[in-house]
Structures are given as structure tokens and as C-alpha cells.
Amino acid sequence: MAFNPTAKQVTALKAVAFVLSLLPFFKLVWLTASGQLVEPLQYITRATGDWTLYFLCITLAVTPLRRLSKWNWLLKLRRMVGLYAFFYGLLHFTTFLWFDHFFDVQEMLKDVLKRPFITVGFIAFVLLIPLAVTSTNGMVRRLGGKRWQWLHRLVYVIAPLGILHYWWMKAAKHDFSQPILFGLIVLALLAVRVYWARSKAAANTRAVGSV
Amino acid sequence: GKLGAKLNPSYSALDKQTAFKDASTYNNFYEFGTGKDDPAHNAHTLKPRPWTVSIEGEIKKPLTLDLDQLLKLAPLEERVYRLRCVEGWSMVIPWVGYSLSELIKKVEPTGNAKYVEFISLADKAQMPGVGSRVLTWPYREGLRMDEAMHPLALLTLGMYGDVLPNQNGAPVRIVTPWKYGFKSAKSIVKIRFVKEQPRTAWNEAAPSEYGFYSNVNPDVDHPRWSQASERRIGEDGFLVRKRKTLMFNGYNDVAPLYAGMDLKKFF
Incomplete structure (x- = not known):
């Protein structure tokens, strides 16, 4: 199914994706402002964590899909999309610093060191x-494509940590259905990369061998 | 209220009461799902009448009581208790009931009765969450005999003047306000008097996180979060720091029950 949008169409697609990605944020703001949440602080913490993931x-998924x-x-x-992961991650971290520690950075850091599940999230x-800082075109140029790419492979570590x-977080309630689902998704997305990298290496060896 | 209970001021907190809407829509009652709003959505399938509670074990007078007998067993009182959830939030709820000790005296425990075990209903037909692997069913909780006899331990049949909403543990539950909320078993069908400390649902699921005693204690952290402070539902919002949690949730009357015990070990 070939679909090759024009530059204009891509810009339109980007605009749509931009707005769609903001909807969870606006939903949070709306639910909070309209007083529909019994415990808004906990709801916000959970929702921002979910959306980061x-x-x-x-x-x-972008590369395999492509x-x-x-x-x-x-x-x-x-x-x-990557910057939205950072945006929701930043909101998630801010809720932790705000609602749990009321901006007491020292107390927050104590909590980070004391509790492994927070350490990992932090x-x-x-x-x-x-990754967010080096997401601009200028930074790609300054770092050079190769180095930039290596740096951004950090996401292969970040996602499993998430x-x-x-x-x-879910372990105590034996409620693993969601972590398992997302664990499998991330595993599949990483495994397909390993598979492709290996096939490529094998193909190169074969090419070299045939010379 | 409909139940005609009289306020018992000596057992009532002066804190601002939580709105009924919040207390009846933000619940942990895993028999109806693990989401906070699941019980309010799903508990309509529970049939709180007819209902019987069988009382058995190390007692001289085993009994099976129906709801009307329970309602008439002792004068109903209204008591406004603080409720501290182990998750770090709290509410203030006007319960209706009477001291559990009233019931205990009627069944005449023998010298072998060292603990009381509460067993909740676990009927898949009425409770869609039963069968989930979060806990082993039925839900079980327990108290040491002297804890159960403490006048604060409330055999609870109503809240906010009326019968208990299904999602709050209808038709009969326990409320022990100096302990984390999960110690207060809901929708009880059996009360057993036993010699040995009973296994409890949460302790079995995660022994390092939920002890048998589970007294509210700001000095003993949950492994994954601090218990030093709490957020009062409906009151503590964005602009305030969480409030300090009090030892035994502020119910210091119970302190003598634990004299000489290391509460870090027996958490």
C-alpha cells in the first residue's frame, strides 16, 4: 500500500498528530478543573505515567512500521512523538515532586534513593x-549524525526502565496484566531491531565472502 | 437518619466529614474490580438481603444471625471515624453500628479463642472481581481478641445515617479506625474464633508489605512509599503539603494493646 504524501500533506499530518497527542493532557486539565475526580492528584500521577509509556x-514503533x-x-x-514522551514524563516527574514532596528537592531525592521503583523511574x-535537548536539527548537525544516533539509542534502555x-509499582497487587502487555510490546519492538541488525550483518558477511 | 442511630460523641472525631459522594465512589473493594471507581460501578449486583452471618469456632454459643437480628443486637450508634488507607489517603466517615464486643459477649468465647477471623462473601455471580488473581478469595481479615474487644472496633451496618452502600461493604462490615483501611473486612458472611493467628488476604499476597497488625504508623514506611503523611480526600488539594499521619491514626486509646511490642517488627 503505497502512500506517499506530499510535503504539504505531511505538514497537515504532523499538525493532526500534534493536536491528538495533546488530548490526554487537555482531558486531565478538564477532569481536574470540572471537579469530577475524587483524588485528582493520584489520577494525574497515574495518567501522566501511562501516557509517557x-x-x-x-x-x-516508528522505525519498524516504516x-x-x-x-x-x-x-x-x-x-x-519522542518529545511528547518527554512532555508526559516531565509532567509525571513534576507531579511526583509537587504532590508527593511539595517541591522539597532534598526529600524527593531521599525518596528516589530509598525506593528502587522510584530510582528506576527517575x-x-x-x-x-x-534526548529532548538534542532533538533539534542544529544539535543533530553539531553532534554529527553517527554520534547523535548513538546517543538516541538510549531509548532502548529508557523504555525497559519505564x-x-x-x-x-504493580507488583504488590499481583496486577501484572498491563506491565506484561507493555513489556511484550517493548520487547517485540526491540527484538525486531536485533533481528534486522543480525540479518544485515549476515548479509554483509556473505557479501564480503563472495568477493 | 433512616437507621435512627444516635451520635456517640465520645467516639466521634471532630474533623470535617468527607462528602458522601466521595466516600461512596472512591473505594477499594477488589471483589468488584481494582479501579477506585469500579466498586461504585459494579457493586449493584451484590444482594445485601437476605444475608446471614455465621459465627463459629471457639465459642460456647455458635450462632447464625440474619440482618434484622444483627440490627437489633445492640443499640445503633453513629460514630465519626477517620479512615486512613494504606495507600496514603484518608477520609472522615460517619459510620453506624455498635462495638464488636457486643456481639462477642453474646457468643461467649472459650479460653481458646485468641483471634477473630472475618471472612467476606466471595460469590462470582455477585462479585465480578472474584476470580481475579490479585488476591486469594475469599477475602479474610483478623484481629487479636483484645483488639476485637476494644470498644473502638465497630461492627458496622450503615454510614451517613443509612444502610451501607454495596460498594462500601454492605450489609455488614468491620471498621477498625486505628488500622489501615484494608483491615476492615467488608460484606462479612462468617466470623470465626480461633486459637492461632489467622492468615489474612493481604498478608498472604504480599507479606513484606502488609503485616497482620497493620496499625496506622507514621514511623513504619510501606516498602514503596512513606506513611508519614496523608492526603485528606476532598480537602487537601494542589496548594497544600500532605498532612502528617498520626500514630494509631490519632486513636491513642489503643496504645496499651501494644505495650512492649516492637511495632516495626509487628507492623
């Missing part, structure tokens, strides 16, 4: 920062 999965569908234009949406968030954070 969803966007991480979507980001990781390869399978040959829709190369998908690549043009990836930066935005590391994942910190690792997202350099899953582990979620897993740990």
Missing part, C-alpha cells in the same frame, strides 16, 4: 533529558 512505545509499510514519511513524525526520566518502574 504509550508515547515511548509509539516512538519505538520498514514494514515503506511509509518513509513516518520518520518525520518521530521527533514529535533514572529513566533523567536519561530522557539529553516498564520495570511500572512492573514494580
Whole structure:
């Protein structure tokens, strides 16, 4: 199914994706402002965590989807989706610092060190920062494509850390259905990359051998 | 109220009461699902009448009581208790009931009765969450005999002047306000008097996180979060720091029950 949108169409697609990605945020604002939530602070914490994970999965899905569908234009949406993962991650971290610790950074850090599931989530968030910072065209140029690409492979670590954070959080209630689902999604998205990298290496060896 | 209970001021907190809407729509009652709003959505399938509670074990007078007998067993009182959930939030709820000790005295426990075990209904037909692997069913809770005899332990048949909403544990539950909320078993069908400390649902599921005693204690953290503070539902919002949690949820009357015990070990 070849679908090759024009530059104009891609811009329109990006605009649609931009607005769609903001809907969960607006839903949170609306539910909170209209007083429909009994415990808004907990709801916000959960929802922002969930959406960080969803966007991480979507980001990781772009390359496999592009390869399978040959829709190369998908690549043009990836930066935005990745930045939304950071946006929801930042909101998630802010709710933790705000609602749990009322901006007491020292207390917050104590909590991070004391509780492994928070430690893991915090590391994942910190690792997202350099990726967000180097997401501009200027930074890609300054770093050079190769180095930039290596840096952004951090997402292969960040996503599993996010899953582990979620897993740990749910562990006590033996409520693993969601962590398992998202764990499998991330595993599949990473495994397909390993598979492709290996096939490529094998193909190269064969090519070299035939010389 | 409909139940005609008289306020018992000596057992009533002066804190601002939580709105009925919040207390009846934000619940942990896993028999109806693990989401906070699941019980309010799903509990309409529970049939709180007819209902019987069988009382058995190390007692001289085993009994099976129906709801009307329970309602008449002792004068109903209204008591406004703080409720502290182990998850770090709290409410203030006007319950209707009478001290559990009233019931215990009627069945005459023998010298072998060291603990009381509460067993909740686990009927898949009425409770869609039963069968989920979160806990082993039926839900079981327990108290040491002296805890059960403490006047604060309330055999509860109503709240906000009326019978209990299904999602709050209709038609009969326990409320122990100095312990985390999950100790207060809901929709009870059996009360057993036993020699040994009973296994409890949450302790079995996660022994390192939920102890048998589970007294509210700001100095003993949950492994995954601090118990030093709490958020009062409907009151503590965005602009305030969480409020400090009080030892035994502020019910210091119960302190002598634990004299000489290491509450870090027996959490």
C-alpha cells in the first residue's frame, strides 16, 4: 500500500498528530478543573505515567512500521512523538515532586534513593533529558549524525526502565496484566531491531565472502 | 437518619466529614474490580438481603444471625471515624453500628479463642472481581481478641445515617479506625474464633508489605512509599503539603494493646 504524501500533506499530518497527542493532557486539565475526580492528584500521577509509556512505545514503533509499510514519511513524525514522551514524563516527574514532596528537592531525592521503583523511574526520566535537548536539527548537525544516533539509542534502555518502574509499582497487587502487555510490546519492538541488525550483518558477511 | 442511630460523641472525631459522594465512589473493594471507581460501578449486583452471618469456632454459643437480628443486637450508634488507607489517603466517615464486643459477649468465647477471623462473601455471580488473581478469595481479615474487644472496633451496618452502600461493604462490615483501611473486612458472611493467628488476604499476597497488625504508623514506611503523611480526600488539594499521619491514626486509646511490642517488627 503505497502512500506517499506530499510535503504539504505531511505538514497537515504532523499538525493532526500534534493536536491528538495533546488530548490526554487537555482531558486531565478538564477532569481536574470540572471537579469530577475524587483524588485528582493520584489520577494525574497515574495518567501522566501511562501516557509517557504509550508515547515511548509509539516512538519505538516508528522505525519498524516504516520498514514494514515503506511509509518513509513516518520518520518525520518521530521527533514529535519522542518529545511528547518527554512532555508526559516531565509532567509525571513534576507531579511526583509537587504532590508527593511539595517541591522539597532534598526529600524527593531521599525518596528516589530509598525506593528502587522510584530510582528506576527517575533514572529513566533523567536519561530522557539529553534526548529532548538534542532533538533539534542544529544539535543533530553539531553532534554529527553517527554520534547523535548513538546517543538516541538510549531509548532502548529508557523504555525497559519505564516498564520495570511500572512492573514494580504493580507488583504488590499481583496486577501484572498491563506491565506484561507493555513489556511484550517493548520487547517485540526491540527484538525486531536485533533481528534486522543480525540479518544485515549476515548479509554483509556473505557479501564480503563472495568477493 | 433512616437507621435512627444516635451520635456517640465520645467516639466521634471532630474533623470535617468527607462528602458522601466521595466516600461512596472512591473505594477499594477488589471483589468488584481494582479501579477506585469500579466498586461504585459494579457493586449493584451484590444482594445485601437476605444475608446471614455465621459465627463459629471457639465459642460456647455458635450462632447464625440474619440482618434484622444483627440490627437489633445492640443499640445503633453513629460514630465519626477517620479512615486512613494504606495507600496514603484518608477520609472522615460517619459510620453506624455498635462495638464488636457486643456481639462477642453474646457468643461467649472459650479460653481458646485468641483471634477473630472475618471472612467476606466471595460469590462470582455477585462479585465480578472474584476470580481475579490479585488476591486469594475469599477475602479474610483478623484481629487479636483484645483488639476485637476494644470498644473502638465497630461492627458496622450503615454510614451517613443509612444502610451501607454495596460498594462500601454492605450489609455488614468491620471498621477498625486505628488500622489501615484494608483491615476492615467488608460484606462479612462468617466470623470465626480461633486459637492461632489467622492468615489474612493481604498478608498472604504480599507479606513484606502488609503485616497482620497493620496499625496506622507514621514511623513504619510501606516498602514503596512513606506513611508519614496523608492526603485528606476532598480537602487537601494542589496548594497544600500532605498532612502528617498520626500514630494509631490519632486513636491513642489503643496504645496499651501494644505495650512492649516492637511495632516495626509487628507492623
